[in-house]
Every structure is written in structure tokens, then in C-alpha cells.
């Protein structure tokens with residue numbers, strides 16, 4: 001039997017298995033919805049065929065001079081974004097989109113490939129295995145997130161925090177997921193928060209506030225202890241913009257996030273956006 005990679009069509013999570021996996025570990029978890037029509041898995045060759053037919057593209061854009069975001073159109077599964085932070089000391093990848101076309105990988109090659117690679121939690125892992133196969137970066141995960149990494153190989157793990165080169169560090173926050181970690185880019189004053197913060201937009205694309213959750217679909221709030229840990233860890237990091245698993249939140253500062261988590265701690269537990277920005281942030 002030959003091992004191959006399979007993508008759950010419902011959520012976009014990748015699995016390494018002998019044949020179509022019996023279940024998806026992400027969809028089967030309470031923090032995701034089950035696929036109403038049952039599980040369907042696509043092979044790598046299926047994705048390549050869909051790209052050839054023009055059904056899937058991978059695009060990329062610079063958000064800063066040294067931060068590139070990769071996305072799929074149409075979005076696959078839950079639609080995670082992949083981020084690459086360019087540094088003279090070696091590029092760092094955090095999260096991955098669900099599929100990288102050959103063109104996207106060639107572009108990444110042209111800007112120096114990847115030296116280090118990590119992810120906040122399973123909802124952001126996307127096709128991280130493709131990046132590992134192409135660039136052979138050092139893959140580092142929080143020790144409690146290793147159980148979710150069957151589709152790729154972890155080179156080493158960390159406990160509470162880990163400094164990488166280029167002013168970049170990883171910090172364990174837990175809460176939403178076991179082993180959930182955030183990445184802080186000190187030079188660019190950017191926080192890559194995974195699902196520790198969700199942006200709330202209005203119909204005109206203005207960011208009106210923030211929310212967070214233990215389980216989004218089931219609307220299960222975090223416990224106060226979990227929010228307190230978010231506040232302690234994230235509140236100690238200096239940032240002026242945030243990248244979630246899915247999107248960029250420009251102008252979201254440490255003070256905004258501290259105010260949000262502090263407010264959450266003063267209320268009955270909720271997954272609703274409680275703190276509204278006095279001035280909405282434009283995307």
C-alpha cells in the first residue's frame with residue numbers, strides 16, 4: 001500500500017493515509033460541523049486536475065514589504081490563509097492555505113523559500129505538507145499540537161515560547177485548541193493570532209469589533225481562565241496589526257485586544273462581539 005495525501009473537501013484539512021480516510025479528525029471534532037452529505041476526500045492528483053481545468057487558483061499579495069499572504073479562489077474548506085514573513089535571516093511561514101499551485105510554489109522559491117514553518121492550530125494548517133516537501137524548512141509546533149500533524153513531519157516542539165530568527169517568536173495560548181500558538185513579529189509589530197481573535201465586519205467591509213470562541217459553529221465560549229491566559233500572553237506583545245487564520249486586521253493594536261479580553265472577563269461568557277471600536281477599521 002502506498003501512503004498518499006487526502007484533503008477533506010468539507011473543511012480542507014489534509015490527511016496522510018493509505019486510501020480515502022474513514023473520517024476527518026477536524027470535522028469529527030466538536031469545534032467543526034460534520035459534512036451534511038458525508039465525507040468526501042480529494043487526492044493530490046484531483047487538486048492538480050482541478051487547477052488544470054481552471055477551477056482552483058492560488059494567489060498571493062504583499063500586505064507589507066516583507067509579509068506575503070497566500071489564498072485560494074474559490075476558497076477550499078474553511079479557507080485558511082498562508083502567511084510568509086520575509087527576513088534576511090531566513091523566511092518564516094505561518095499557517096498555510098489549502099492548496100499551493102506550481103506557480104505559487106515557484107514564486108515562493110523566487111523570494112527565498114522557507115527556513116522555518118509553523119501553524120497556530122489545525123484550522124490553519126492547510127497544505128503545510130506541500131511547503132515542507134518543496135522547501136524542507138524546520139517545522140516547529142507547540143508540544144500539544146503534535147497530535148494534529150499526521151499530514152507532515154514536526155522537527156521540534158516548544159513549551160511556552162520560542163524565539164526564531166528575525167525578531168519572530170511563538171507563544172502558546174491554548175484555549176480554542178490544545179497547543180494553540182500565536183506568532184509575534186516584533187520588527188513589523190504584527191500578531192498572527194490563529195483563531196484567538198475573530199474580526200467582526202459590517203456590510204460595508206468596516207471592522208466594527210472583535211470576538212473569540214472555543215467552538216465557532218456550536219457557539220461555545222472560552223472559559224474565563226482561557227480568556228485570562230489569552231490576555232496575559234497576547235497582552236504582553238506589542239503589535240499594531242493582526243492576521244487571523246483567515247484574514248488581515250489592519251490597525252488592530254495591543255490596546256484594542258487588551259480592552260476586548262478585559263471586557264470579556266467582566267461579563268457572563270459569550271461568543272458575541274462585546275467591545276465595539278469607537279472608530280471602525282478599514283480593511
Ligand SMILES: [Zn+2]
Nearest residue numbers: 008011024027
Ligand atoms: Zn474535515
Ligand SMILES: [Zn+2]
Nearest residue numbers: 121123176195
Ligand atoms: Zn480554529
